[in-house]
Amino acid sequence: xxxxxxxxxxxxxxxxxxxxxxxxxxxxxxxxxxxxxxxxxxxxxxxxxxxxxxxxxxxxxxxxxxxxxxxxxxxxxxxxxxxxxxxxxxxxxxxxxxxxxxxxxxxxxxxxxxxxxxxxxxxxxxxxxxxxxxxxxxxxxxxxxxxxxxxxxx
Amino acid sequence: xxxxxxxxxxxxxxxxxxxxxxxxxxxxxxxxxxxxxxxxxxxxxxxxxxxxxxxxxxxxxxxxxxxxxxxxxxxxxxxxxxxxxxxxxxxxxxxxxxxxxxxxxxxx
Numbered sequence: 001x002x003x004x005x006x007x008x009x010x011x012x013x014x015x016x017x018x019x020x021x022x023x024x025x026x027x028x029x030x031x032x033x034x035x036x037x038x039x040x041x042x043x044x045x046x047x048x049x050x051x052x053x054x055x056x057x058x059x060x061x062x063x064x065x066x067x068x069x070x071x072x073x074x075x076x077x078x079x080x081x082x083x084x085x086x087x088x089x090x091x092x093x094x095x096x097x098x099x100x101x102x103x104x105x106x107x108x109x110x111x112x113x114x115x116x117x118x119x120x121x122x123x124x125x126x127x128x129x130x131x132x133x134x135x136x137x138x139x140x141x142x143x144x145x146x147x148x149x150x151x152x153x154x
Numbered sequence: 155x156x157x158x159x160x161x162x163x164x165x166x167x168x169x170x171x172x173x174x175x176x177x178x179x180x181x182x183x184x185x186x187x188x189x190x191x192x193x194x195x196x197x198x199x200x201x202x203x204x205x206x207x208x209x210x211x212x213x214x215x216x217x218x219x220x221x222x223x224x225x226x227x228x229x230x231x232x233x234x235x236x237x238x239x240x241x242x243x244x245x246x247x248x249x250x251x252x253x254x255x256x257x258x259x260x261x262x
Contacts, residue, residue: 020182028245028247029244029247030240030244031237031238031240032237032239032240033233033236033237035224037237056260065229069171077164090194092203095229095230095232095233095236096229096233098226098229099229099230101223102222102226103226105222106222109219121207121208122206122207123202123207124204124212126198127195127198127199127202127208127216129225130194130195131195131223132195134191134192134195135199135223135226137187137190137191138223138226138227138229139230140227141184141230141233141234142229142230142233142234145230145233145234145236145237146233146237147240148177148237148238148240148253149176149237149241
């Protein structure tokens with residue numbers, strides 16, 4: 001009788017244990033970053049283009065007073081703010097958040113310098129353009145790394 | 155069906171190694187690109203300073219910016235490393251899952 005009870009409990013217990021293990025394993029995925037977001041990449045690329053365009057036009061222009069360029073400066077700063085907001089609202093996204101913070105900080109520094117020291121020289125505009133492009137590159141690298149992990153559902 | 159723990163762990167290690175080997179060239183390429191961009195920035199800043207196209211104050215300001223640039227690049231590389239680690243870890247878990255399912259299929 002005792003042998004029969006042991007045999008029955010083994011037949012029930014062992015598969016139950018294995019099925020529980022499978023359940024735990026399937027819900028046990030490592031997650032270190034948020035999912036890839038194609039819309040975020042689009043916004044980064046669009047803002048990068050706007051920034052590049054601003055500096056290209058400034059280099060071509062005789063009028064480099066800050067007031068002439070206020071609107072595109074504001075537009076780009078608003079987009080950088082949005083990128084930071086969207087990054088900060090994703091879990092496990094601290095690397096992209098920090099890059100967005102640095103980009104906004106440097107953008108605001110260059111904008112303030114233009115306001116205080118207008119007009120800007122070719123050299124300064126060229127350097128600003130280069131530094132901003134490299135920051136957008138860092139942003140894209142961090143975002144595109146998440147492509148390895150699969151995308152957000154549409 | 156017997157569950158060969160040693161073989162399963164060997165297969166898991168192979169999955170991790172395979173995933174990391176697949177992504178390592180891209181990581182290397184990313185680092186090289188960051189170094190290339192940094193070199194170009196520094197060369198441009200130094201040349202502009204030597205030609206007196208920027209002031210000493212602006213030169214110092216750019217060197218300060220370089221600290222933040224390096225931080226941004228490091229954050230990007232951390233994201234790349236984490237993506238690689240996540241992909242490798244989950245590849246190993248998948249191997250373990252398949253092995254357990256197979257073993258359960260044999261038992262039931």
